[in-house]
Amino acid sequence: MFCRCEVAYFDPPNTHTCPVCLALPGALPVPNRQAVEWTILLGHALGCQIPDRAIFHRKNYFYPDNPKGYQISQYDQPLCVNGSFEVPGPDGDRVVGIERAHLEEDAAKTIHVGGVEGRIHGAEHSLVDFNRSGTPLVEIVTRPDIRSPEEAKAFLQLLRQTIVELGISDAEMEKGSLRFDVNVSVRPEGSDELRTRTELKNMNSFNFAAKGIEREVRRQAEIYESGGQVDQETLHFDPGNESAPPLRSKEEAQDYRYFPEPDLVPLEPAAELVDRLREELPELPSARVRRLETEIGFVLAEGLVTSGRDELYSRTAGDRQVVANVLMNEFAATGQDPAAADGAALAEAIRLRSEVTPETFREAVAASVSNPASIGLILENRAISDPSELDPVIDRILSANEAQVADYRGGKEGLLGFFVGQVMKETGGKANPKIVNERLREKLRA
Amino acid sequence: MIDTLRLTAEEATGLVERGEVSGAELHRAYLDAIGERDPELHAYLCTVDEPEGEGVPIALKDVISTRGVPTTAASKILEGYKPVYDATVAARCKAAGLPLLGKTNLDEFAMGSSTENSAYGPTHNPWDPSRVPGGSSGGSTAAVAAGLAPWALGSDTGGSIKQPASLCGVVGLRPTYGTVSRYGIVAFASSLDQVGPIAKTVRDCALLHRIVAGRDPLDSTTVELPETIELPEAEDLKGLRVGVPKELNEADGIEPGVSEAVNRTIELARELGAEVGECTLPRSVEFGLPCYYLIAPSEASSNLARYDGVRYGLRVESGDIRTMYERTRDAGFGDEPKRRIMLGTYALSAGYYDAYYGQAQKVRTVIRDEHDAAFEQFDVLVSPTSPTVAFELGARTANPLAMYAADLLTIPSNMAGLPGLSIPCGLSEGLPVGFQLIGRQFSENLLFSTAHALERALEFDFVPERLR
Numbered sequence: 001m002f003c004r005c006e007v008a009y010f011d012p013p014n015t016h017t018c019p020v021c022l023a024l025p026g027a028l029p030v031p032n033r034q035a036v037e038w039t040i041l042l043g044h045a046l047g048c049q050i051p052d053r054a055i056f057h058r059k060n061y062f063y064p065d066n067p068k069g070y071q072i073s074q075y076d077q078p079l080c081v082n083g084s085f086e087v088p089g090p091d092g093d094r095v096v097g098i099e100r101a102h103l104e105e106d107a108a109k110t111i112h113v114g115g116v117e118g119r120i121h122g123a124e125h126s127l128v129d130f131n132r133s134g135t136p137l138v139e140i141v142t143r144p145d146i147r148s149p150e151e152a153k154a155f156l157q158l159l160r161q162t163i164v165e166l167g168i169s170d171a172e173m174e175k176g177s178l179r180f181d182v183n184v185s186v187r188p189e190g191s192d193e194l195r196t197r198t199e200l201k202n203m204n205s206f207n208f209a210a211k212g213i214e215r216e217v218r219r220q221a222e223i224y225e226s227g228g229q230v231d232q233e234t235l236h237f238d239p240g241n242e243s244a245p246p247l248r249s250k251e252e253a254q255d256y257r258y259f260p261e262p263d264l265v266p267l268e269p270a271a272e273l274v275d276r277l278r279e280e281l282p283e284l285p286s287a288r289v290r291r292l293e294t295e296i297g298f299v300l301a302e303g304l305v306t307s308g309r310d311e312l313y314s315r316t317a318g319d320r321q322v323v324a325n326v327l328m329n330e331f332a333a334t335g336q337d338p339a340a341a342d343g344a345a346l347a348e349a350i351r352l353r354s355e356v357t358p359e360t361f362r363e364a365v366a367a368s369v370s371n372p373a374s375i376g377l378i379l380e381n382r383a384i385s386d387p388s389e390l391d392p393v394i395d396r397i398l399s400a401n402e403a404q405v406a407d408y409r410g411g412k413e414g415l416l417g418f419f420v421g422q423v424m425k426e427t428g429g430k431a432n433p434k435i436v437n438e439r440l441r442e443k444l445r446a
Numbered sequence: 447m448i449d450t451l452r453l454t455a456e457e458a459t460g461l462v463e464r465g466e467v468s469g470a471e472l473h474r475a476y477l478d479a480i481g482e483r484d485p486e487l488h489a490y491l492c493t494v495d496e497p498e499g500e501g502v503p504i505a506l507k508d509v510i511s512t513r514g515v516p517t518t519a520a521s522k523i524l525e526g527y528k529p530v531y532d533a534t535v536a537a538r539c540k541a542a543g544l545p546l547l548g549k550t551n552l553d554e555f556a557m558g559s560s561t562e563n564s565a566y567g568p569t570h571n572p573w574d575p576s577r578v579p580g581g582s583s584g585g586s587t588a589a590v591a592a593g594l595a596p597w598a599l600g601s602d603t604g605g606s607i608k609q610p611a612s613l614c615g616v617v618g619l620r621p622t623y624g625t626v627s628r629y630g631i632v633a634f635a636s637s638l639d640q641v642g643p644i645a646k647t648v649r650d651c652a653l654l655h656r657i658v659a660g661r662d663p664l665d666s667t668t669v670e671l672p673e674t675i676e677l678p679e680a681e682d683l684k685g686l687r688v689g690v691p692k693e694l695n696e697a698d699g700i701e702p703g704v705s706e707a708v709n710r711t712i713e714l715a716r717e718l719g720a721e722v723g724e725c726t727l728p729r730s731v732e733f734g735l736p737c738y739y740l741i742a743p744s745e746a747s748s749n750l751a752r753y754d755g756v757r758y759g760l761r762v763e764s765g766d767i768r769t770m771y772e773r774t775r776d777a778g779f780g781d782e783p784k785r786r787i788m789l790g791t792y793a794l795s796a797g798y799y800d801a802y803y804g805q806a807q808k809v810r811t812v813i814r815d816e817h818d819a820a821f822e823q824f825d826v827l828v829s830p831t832s833p834t835v836a837f838e839l840g841a842r843t844a845n846p847l848a849m850y851a852a853d854l855l856t857i858p859s860n861m862a863g864l865p866g867l868s869i870p871c872g873l874s875e876g877l878p879v880g881f882q883l884i885g886r887q888f889s890e891n892l893l894f895s896t897a898h899a900l901e902r903a904l905e906f907d908f909v910p911e912r913l914r
Contacts, residue, residue, distance in 0.1 A: 025632040026511045026629065028665050030666050031666065062751065070748050121766065257795060262636035264666050265666055
């Protein structure tokens with residue numbers, strides 16, 4: 001944020017450092033213009049106001065991951081304030097108020113060796129990797145407008161997709177380039193009071209966050225129902241073990257002694273810059289969810305947009321519902337980058353889907369990214385659909401399983417799958433399951 | 447034979463340019479002088495034997511980071527620390543071909559007014575070794591006064607260039623805040639720290655200032671100079687309006703001998719053609735010092751947090767991190783840094799911020815406005831630099847408030863971010879008296895030309911009497 005070191009998450013420790021991010025005596029911060037512009041861009045996406053003047057403050061505290069003994073952050077005059085972010089839901093939008101989005105520098109990474117739970121207290125020794133020290137970090141604070149674990153998850157997924165599409169971060173939780181803390185409180189139905197909250201930390205996936213919130217809501221509700229009071233505390237979850245009870249720490253009222261950073265002058269982004277960045281804003285994911293919802297329904301629309309597959313969807317011809325489903329299932333399973341897929345090849349695979357085996361179809365879907373030219377060849381490997389070829393096999397299976405045939409005819413229709421499986425096995429998976437189904441039903445009816 | 451006591455940097459530059467003396471010979475001559483006189487004075491914390499560059503050598507205050515050369519800020523906590531990079535001002539000196547002579551002593555982290563707070567022992571005044579050279583840049587001013595360096599860089603937060611320049615009988619400039627890079631300067635109080643030249647003559651100061659001043663992309667608080675620094679030629683002060691702020695010239699504690707020398711100099715300015723008039727800076731002088739002692743310690747408490755034993759400098763090993771921090775900082779910092787860290791931590795604490803740090807910043811605006819008003823009538827404001835001449839070693843060490851009062855007259859204009867120059871204007875009790883000239887922001891050229899005309903007329907002999 002304040003030096004020129006490269007952001008590199010997985011490089012050997014302490015290979016991207018300089019006098020500034022190591023806090024050598026005399027080193028001074030210089031703000032990263034790109035980071036400031038990107039924060040303003042994000043502010044626009046969050047519907048924020050961009051004040052004429054923002055100020056960096058020093059947040060003072062001692063910790064080995066904080067080399068200067070203070071973190072340069074923003075306090076009462078952040079870059080972005082008073083926003084609102086629309087999260088489409090199945091029954092209309094949830095508008096999540098944005099208190100602020102401010103720019104600060106990330107801390108170094110510490111590894112505590114020995115002791116318990118990887119904490120510094122009781123550790124034999126600690127190691128510090130300053131590669132991450134000084135990486136630009138935006139903190140977004142919402143208002144208490146989210147009402148359920150599902151909403152929280154939907155908000156986070158949409159926010160992540162927005163950040164990724166703006167090109168300002170890869171926002172990958174496993175790298176730590178997206179992290180979030182969730183504050184939870186409960187109240188009786190109909191009440192609008194905000195009661196004591198707890199803060200959930202170490203949430204490293206959307207599902208984990210949703211589960212954590214669910215657990216915490218239950219826990220708080222039980223406390224109130226048994227006549228108790230919720231304590232304000234921080235709960236640290238173990239990302240490796242979802243069912244482990246969280247570690248708790250009381251929130252100490254720490255005095256960070258904020259004061260304006262005297263090494264930096266106030267940020268006064270020019271109105272032209274703020275306007276230009278607003279104009280550069282692309283169509284936001286939330287708007288695209290609303291647009292696609294009319295074609296394919298909310299669930300598929302949200303799924304496509306938050307997974308970044310809606311752009312591929314729009315350039316893949318075919319029945320809209322079918323294309324959306326293929327993208328959310330077979331295509332998702334390939335783990336491939338949707339931007340790299342050939343829409344025409346994918347459309348061809350979908351068009352011929354009913355004439356090939358599921359295996360061939362999956363192969364063709366994967367080839368739409370890796371080798372679109374081979375799609376035609378792959379799809380030529382048609383499934384056996386000719387009844388004159390399939391009937392002898394089916395007859396053989398039925399006569400070899402007379403007991404099951406009798407059971408089926410006696411009402412156990414679930415056995416159809418068993419017969420299909422046998423036929424597929426016999427044909428080495430090459431039979432067209434649709435035709436096999438039709439033929440079996442007909443013969444068993446007889 | 448090079449007479450380092452008399453040779454000015456400008457003359458030395460001429461000798462080198464004309465090929466009469468090599469840079470290496472100059473460097474050697476100063477090292478010889480250091481070998482001869484520094485054991486008594488202790489102006490240097492370390493010297494550099496191999497000159498890098500063919501120009502006139504320079505001494506740097508030991509808060510200026512020098513690649514590969516120890517930089518301690520006169521603190522135990524940085525004992526043995528060798529920077530991996532050059533401060534911008536050190537790099538600019540190098541680029542101008544000025545080889546480093548050595549690093550000069552100071553009050554620890556530039557906190558003090560006598561250079562007695564150095565963890566490595568005090569510096570003595572070349573005019574009288576039983577007396578202090580002033581501080582915190584006392585090593586740099588003593589080195590220049592004693593012919594141990596042709597010129598030097600110091601740093602000034604509340605008066606740390608002007609006041610020791612005054613006490614050692616040399617010229618020192620505290621530049622306009624934002625004109626000289628602080629990148630690589632061990633920070634004391636970021637909103638006040640400024641690096642400036644110290645030399646025997648005003649022209650030498652101008653030459654050196656020209657080398658180091660100017661915007662630095664590595665220091666966001668620096669700006670482009672609105673005009674280039676000129677070598678002053680002025681012989682008179684015709685048309686100059688000189689203001690004499692009443693409170694800076696009549697403050698309690700100004701010694702009569704100091705007032706006499708300063709008043710004679712004001713008279714001289716009149717003789718040289720200046721229009722002299724009185725003005726007032728009542729709130730600047732009354733509140734300058736107390737507000738300074740809120741702002742500077744507050745920023746210092748934060749700036750000194752990085753000395754935690756984790757990455758460099760002293761570490762006192764201990765079982766856990768908290769105790770390691772405490773023991774390292776207890777062993778590494780002297781009393782004055784500890785006192786200011788405590789004052790500053792208190793002033794920034796929740797519930798006190800508005801009353802102390804916040805309020806002091808507001809007063810700073812008042813001080814700036816008051817100076818602006820004075821500059822509507824006058825071009826330059828003048829006063830004594832220090833209320834007293836050099837005092838005896840040990841005389842004020844037991845009383846921090848008496849020590850803080852040494853900066854009473856330099857602090858107000860520093861708080862306003864204004865440039866100030868101190869030139870020697872005579873002797874009192876055989877010790878130099880400093881004359882302070884304060885200008886508008888970016889008026890260094892005017893300060894240099896005014897001071898140059900006065901310097902010519904004053905004919906002050908900068909070589910300490912006992913060394914002539």
